[in-house]
Amino acid sequence: MNKMIKAQKGTKDILPVDAEQWQNLEFKALEVFSNAGFQEIRTPIFEATELFARGVGDTTDIVNKEMYTFEKSERSLTLRPENTAGVVRAYIENGMHRLSTPVKLWYKGPMFRYERPQAGRQRQFHQVGVEMFGIKEPAADAEVILLAVNYLKSIGLKDLDVEINSLGCPVCREAFRDNLRKVLKPELKNLCPDCQKRYETNPLRILDCKVKECKNILQKPEIQKIITSDYICEECREHFNDVQKYLDALNVKYKRNKLLVRGLDYYNRTVFEITSNNLGSQNAVCGGGRYDSLVKNLGGEDTPAVGWAMGMERLISLLPEVKSKKIKAYVVSNFTIEALKLTEELRSHGIITEFDMTNKKFTKQLEKASKVADFALILGEDELKNDSVSFKDLAGSKQETISRNEVFSRLN
């Protein structure tokens, strides 16, 4: 035998047994998002590397160490690690700011990140997500969060935890960042190496460091004072309060998590995450927030936006397994032409039908039928003479001979 070629590390085949689950997730997405006025957009799987560097942010891990980048004709291209940047690019490039506001889009598809695979993490994985452009008001944040909750409900996931926070705007966040740096400076040497880097690149991320020493340092009163202070400015606070007011009115349960800091640079104001306790350490099924400056940063009109993405593999791992549907009817006959014709006729009536193509012995065909189908339709010499069919319920042992026409009503 030749050497086996295997699926690459961190990639998986989605086999027929799983396909039904995937189809259901996709179908429900179409249904729920359309209902809320979101339209599907499909963007390319690879884009100019620069799009992600500028869009996602060049201090992020995603851009720094996780991108699948390759050169072709002296262009640097990258397999998309997420889809917000791509959707924003398409929004700008296609002049979608001229469409009536808001522009509401959703997408699904594979994303690629070069990381060590583990539970709930693959190198090729799938996300479903929504983006809404053109609305700066907090109602947009609330609608988008509600949509996430509704989608999860529609696929059968309830009781997940919604956490929200506000990162403030560039102005107030910068002030907070400076304060944080100031108060952390004396402890800089005692922070873990990662946090020492974060101190430079994104000090907010130090807040959710899991290293014990860092956690202890953060407990110091003078540091706590900064962390717990409501640093965001008046306008940002009002925005955030409204978001919460709307969510309350919509009966969306959430927790405020002051340490929630998302890893992508483009977020401002509202950020949120939806997590589950049943996922191991990769516990987020949904992450998102507002990104009011991204469209402008990527060369478009200044356009506020808010959106989220969910990891489809993680959703599926939370869902109970489904048994695949059985074949409805199995035609048992040694008259191949007649079996073919009856099968085709049943299928044209929308009945899932198979017949035995190998023309095996009667008992063998019936044995097969009992394994894969609900009903056997026996078409032998006698039945052919009378233009009838023997209709056998394979769950029990009832069998009766009925006319051809009756078959369809029995099976519907």
Place this chain on the structure above:
RNA sequence: GCGGGUGUCGCCAAGGGGUUAAGGCCUCGGAUUGUGGUUCCGAUAUACAUGGGUUCGAAUCCCAUCAUCCGCCCCA
């Protein structure tokens, strides 16, 4: 990039140095000759991740590599 666990047929597995490496499931073939789901027989024509080493002898002990899983980082 860093830590830890695990690799025996398509799947689940037993065996922890000694002649043909159990068993179960699935699949396929056969027996019961127009009646299946039970039973019985048989097959899957060289399955111990790979490469070294120790040994008279290795699936079993050692080393390396690879794969996979779990955790860190980060994210969905």
